[in-house]
Amino acid sequence: MQTPYRLKTDPTFDILRTERQPLSSIFAPATVAVIGASDSPGSVGRTLLWNLISNPFGGTVFPVNPKHHSVMGIKSYANIAEVPDEVDLAIIATPAPTVPKIVRECVAAGVKSAVIVSAGFKEIGAPGIELEQQILHEARLGKLRIIGPNCLGVMNPHTGLNATFASTMARPGNVGFISQSGALCTSILDWSLRENVGFSAFISIGSMLDVGWGDLIYYLGDDPHTKSIVIYMESIGDARSFLSAAREVALTKPIILIKAGRTEAAAKASASHTGALTGSDEVLDAAFRRSGVLRVSRISELFNMAEVLAKQPRPKGPRLTMITNAGGPGVLATDFLITNGGELAELAPETITSLNQTLPSFWSHNNPIDILGDADPERYSKTLEIVAKDPNSDGILLILTPQAMTDPTQTAEQLKSAIEKAQVPANKPILATWMGGAEVMAGEAILNRAGIPTFSYPDSATRIFTYMWQSSYNLRGIYETPVLPAEEDGIPNRNLVDKIITTAHQAGRTILTETESKEILAGYGIPTLQACIAATEDEAVGCAESLGYPVVLKLLSKTITHKTDVGGVQLNLMDADAVRWAYRNIKTSVAEKVGLEHFLGVTVQPMINLNSGYELIIGSSLDPQFGPVLLFGAGGQLVEVFRDRAIALPPLNSTLARRMMEQTQIYKALQGVRGRAPVDLAALEHLLVRFSQLIVEQPWIKEIDINPLWARFEGRTQPENKSSSLLALDGRIVLHPPELREEQLPKLAIRPYPTQYITPWTIKDGTAITIRPIRPEDEPLIVQFHKTLSEQSVYFRYFHLMKLSQRIAHERMMRLCFIDYDREMALVADRKNPVTGDREILAVGRLSQLHGVKEAEFALIVSDPYQRMGLGTNILSQLLYVARSEHIKRITADIHPENVAMQRVCEKVGFRLHRSADLVEAVIDL
Template sequence: MSIRNFDSLFKPQSVALIGASRKERSIGATLLNNMRQGGYAGAIWPVNPKYEELAGLPCYGRVAALPEAPELAVICTPPATIPALIRELGARGTKAAIVMTAGLDVLKAGGGKTVHQAMLDAARPHLLRILGPNSVGLLVPALGLNASFAHTGAQPGKIAFVSQSGALVTGVLDWAKANGIGFSKFVSLGGAGDVDFGDLLDYLAGDADTGAILLYMQDLRAARKFMSAARVAARSKPVIVLKAGREAEGAAAAASHSGALAGSDGVYDAAIRRAGMLRVDSSEELFNAAETLAHAKPQRGGRLAIVTNGGGLGVMATDALVGAGGRLAELSEATRQQLGRVLPPAWPQANPVDIGGDAPLQRYLAALPPLLEAPEADALLFLHAPSAMVSSAELAEALAPLARAAPRNVLSCWLGGAEVAPARQILSRAGLPSYATPERAVLAFMQIVQYRRNQDLLMEVPAQLPAAAAPQRARVRAIVAAALAAGQDELGQCESQQVLAAYGIPVADTRMARDVEHALALAGEIGYPVALKIHAPALPHKSDVGGVALDLETPEALRAAAAAMLKRVRRLRPDAALQGFAVQRMARRPQAQELIVGVSSDPVFGPVVLVGQGGVAVEVTADRAIGLPPLNMALARDMLGRTRVAKLLAGYRNLPAADLDAICHTLIQVAELAADVAELAELDINPLLADAGGVIALDARIRLQPGARTDRLAIRPYPQELEQQRQWQGGTLTLRPIRPEDAPAHLAFFNALDPDDVRLRFFTAVRELAPAQLARLTQIDYDRAMAFIATRGGADGRPETLGVVRAVADPDNIDADFAIIVRSDLKGQGLGAILFGKLIEYFRSRGTEQLSGDALSQNTGVQHLVRSFGGTVHASPDPGTVRLRLKLQAPAAPPS
């Protein structure tokens, strides 16, 4: 991942237009015209051997003839010319190029490679960044830079728009111009040969001119890079995604239930949610959401209060809200009494609050404060239809200051045309979004609700994991290795259940029988009643061919069931190689719900975890939620809560609630299994019985794929291999990466610090860690950051944190910014040197060029620590601070 030389792309001092032309309606002519008319103040150099002058500018015959190396080159010449041009530009010192030419993937260059690959190979030695190919270009309206062949320009604004579709680029520009929407950056991604979504998210996350990021996405290739960049960007500003292809067929041909249910669009949805972004369904929603979220106040819940001057408007809004899964706020008695004092006696005493079509301005102003202050509502929707009793403009003027000062979000709908247009303009100038219909206003509210849920998941501190033994990883690796060595791409029922048991997932006692007599013997050992299942690798869904018999109470019943089963299977599937039977202790749990828990391999995002209602009709019910591993308790609970079966699991009538912690723990363990075993391609646990007593897996199937990549997960899991034991002060320390579940111990660690140590670490007095701060410190992206803690057992037997060192690498992996702090009562005992040495070892191994950091001048301890490892301390431009640097190319000497 890299944003190297992006300033040359977005802030160039000079631009060469290679292929500029005066041929009417050509790309070269449109590009030159756009550059000339945009108001760009830098140098513009047309390049085309056919002309000496273009649009009043000197035209150069070739790149070599340019006055100097252009900072940005825009190329619209034939495909075969592109690699040589890139090579020449790179040699001259150009750092960025936009390639508008299409068809590079189908044309061959020398050596059998495509022109596309030859272009990338030519750019690599010079670190020349390429936007495209097949890009419409980019616009930076604040600079007057219109390096595109779009039919119109853009006005300045705070929205960055990145599109994978050239057609949508031109359409959105036209729509935005008509609606007065401006942009900080407007980028046509094209073929994303070099610059991709991940790179642009990294750049835009730190762009002060950008307040919100909008993405139009068709597909992804570098999922891990995208997820890392998206999670960083979404923590700083709204990121809204319009993903095309929602109805596209997913993994319909998958052999497992999990593969069939997941589907590519469901996985994209899970990834967008996991990154804290918001997904929308249309280009109009994209910009409405950007406007809504840009002005939205923090909102903790999803209860909506509605006030209207027309009962019909309230009904329309309520229908839209309930249909979208939203909630009407239930007005408290105190709120109803306050409203009763200012509204006519006939008001409905409920939400929506209808103040009447004859309401004058004073009634509006009297009804709003009780609703704005009502603790039972999280937001207020104001609905207004034109009325002869009050001017819409006057009403908007009165509403604007109330809405701005309100402690919660206020959304408004002004139904109508010319009469209410001034009201919308008044609110727009006040930075308050308004909507044309009740349905659109409700959609905006639900976007805030979903966005806040996604953000909460991004920031939420998960509960501690239930106490459990560590997975028996070596046992599972041995089972998988033996199967692959035997040429098997699928584990049998017993082997699959052994794998689950090794990861702490309860399984029913199951044994494999060679034939009917062996099955009878095993059933006698297990004890009746038993279940009998046919064992044939070609029959993943045994019940489809009558290959399952339950509640067999006697040997005679088992023998009869086996005979009937063999006859039926041989008739329906004569091609299936029968390998015997699985005999299983009958699990009688009449109050249990049947769930499916599984793993499927997505071609883009790698392994994904699925949960939903199980049983034989699993594809018909299609009840599932998808999540990206790794998982924690918060993420697992969110997954489970998104299923329809969650309502049944919560208990109803005389049925007690299921043990949700046990289900969530199963999801976490399955995710960990997917992360640990690279060869795991698909996993089905169906059914997983869940009731108040816990869970038990009755049937499991695992499909293997040899040679899978170990880095296939879209989010890097906890790097267990970095855990280390060290002797210190006569005891044993554990040095390991921090985990989200360390939050309680980290909070205790912070509270044990001397206030002066806190000031030296954070550069200011910090009395307590807010939940969002705690989440940022404990929930890190292991792919670009690392935090090591030193921990040991405390007096209460629980692990206590003694010190922490952390660093975050820039997207180019050149520099990692570090910080370190040790518990105040343990300073001066060498713990800081142990932690810092661990950090140096890690970042050197990942190829980072240097560690750097800032410290207060009086923080002599960290300055001494850095020097002891061969680092340097420099004066900083900021008064009272110093800059710390440690080169990592050569091994650092340990402190004496």
């Protein structure tokens, strides 16, 4: 009872249906109307019309101008309603105040899409913003999609469509280019014609009033002509849409981006350290990493990376091996490699042995491999063949400088043959630097034709290699199978957290006390240091006596978060007299600096020997574009001085938590340095995941810090808390004000695990199961599930037999388990095996939304031992519930004609079946 799941992420099938992609009317229109077409020389309207008719795109062009009967000799129409044919694309080039009325007329005439090149909108301030809102209102009354306003337009070089007012047409190629700057578009266009760079699409998107990054990334992701996507970004717009689209497409098509404005637009005065440490540009970097987008810092690198990633694979690691005939360029390349985050590969012993047998005795005997200035083509090719097999190398850079014995052209020819002969591993890229002028050009051309990117200087090549590794590292972080944390009884304690937040709101407070903050942390399984509240000196002494000396006294206040700023912390108190002195000192200091009304007493805690571990910080604050963001790094009192931190977007899993840790300098120490034992990194991962869960599930939290989080060296114990190697020594939480409505609370940029779709159920044989959304941690369970499928189930699923090894390959599994819940929903039937106690998956149902429309395709597959027990019907019913909740309007599936059981299930839940000789299509409108 299986249906074939024909998603483009499944390499077996291609379900690209361009006729159902609404943006096709923009890039492949059959009819185009130019509203504002003109005969006036130099006008935008004339240039648009001329570009369309002088670059035949296979369609019809209609000028629209109420003042002329013809424009450039072509019959003109007074308005869009008079155009005799249905219009796919309207290009609007009239004064800004006229555009809302024109958009209304386009909607009434059934125009599918529009490009508004007119300026005078939000870039001029409030009046322009009001005009944009009027346009959007009119467009939403129909299905009109809009690019712009204030844009250059769009080109499809493969069809000849030039719907821009640029002076020239781009060459056809395989790079999809999107820019928010029209001026930059014209500069890039001029450059591309000089450099012979071609494009699959050339898009200026202007203000992004309607069509945004996500729409265009999905479109180019589906476009067979596009091999890579290059973006010039000024603002991200709909962050969630961008991340969703980029994460899906970047796995198969590199997305390279340059973002204007790296200057720090950091958070202003904040109640938390995290708020002071997170800047918008750093959050953007975190967002790009999370979606697999490669950010570069120079315009030239945009296209270099597009070319390189189209020709060469991403490396599996940062280690580069260099082969050079001159020591100087090798040293220069090494400097740039290390500076930019790469590493020199350490040559394996067998590689050195082979090189000793091949090269002159004076070769460098190290990496870079200096094969000396008299190196001939054969020496280069033999060295490459040896190095290609080195297991320690993740990439190879070939460097050639013209010298008396050098033949750049013949060396390139022999290297081309050597590369084919050497069978270079699939994940080991090869780059080349042919230094010199005209004498090396022929060799460069040979290498480029062979798919080996060439660079004029070795520093450029090493920079590009480190970008390639960064891209590989980012994607690996997204799609590396995480570990599911062990279940803990009573965690999270959501009722406790809700009670604390409600109590604070009822009291009109947004700042929680340290005790309340720690209770919330403990409610999510984050270990906290035991504390005792004291409202008097005597109570403080009593607390200290019960805890044991030495102790720490900290201010207890409902209004002050940074206690050290007001003298609110006293450390290493050894006896009762010291405790009494500390209590009085804190009270007096607070009274003098901010007023006694801010003093509620103190908390008394055991004194931790911080020298037996590290002080870390974990926190969350709000970014105006991405909502809640997470921070991890080195903590303590000087946290804002050293600023050693990493930023990430929630939610986290164990892999993403480790990647976050790896981005900091303190991570090196956490692994163990200078004789010190490492900290429990697995426990720290687990704590970060729990903290992320807290942020995801508690949207009333505006800012939160754990500073310091004390991480003890493994093997050390402390009498005050022997069970935990991690302790939150301090915690502060700031809430959103209670007058906000829940729908006004900031939303996460990445949709978290949809717990609302978890349901219990019992199948016919009495087995209790849970139907729930799939998660990345399920990959091992899905592998075991596939082992339970018969050949018939596999055949019905894919319309042909597929080997088990193909079905369970990680590259395939990650596409099925690592899903974007905004775009796709997969429900699994999960049970615990009563004999082994292990989790098992019995069935998988999947719903995938088509790009740009409110339609989806579904698939369903049930383990053979559990077929005909009602499981398939229940999961399909749950998928329909999900679809309605996600506002899907239509669901379809293709079913094998012999799969009668699946056809019956579809009919049972309301699908219509359309039968043909070789296919049954199931359709339901919701």
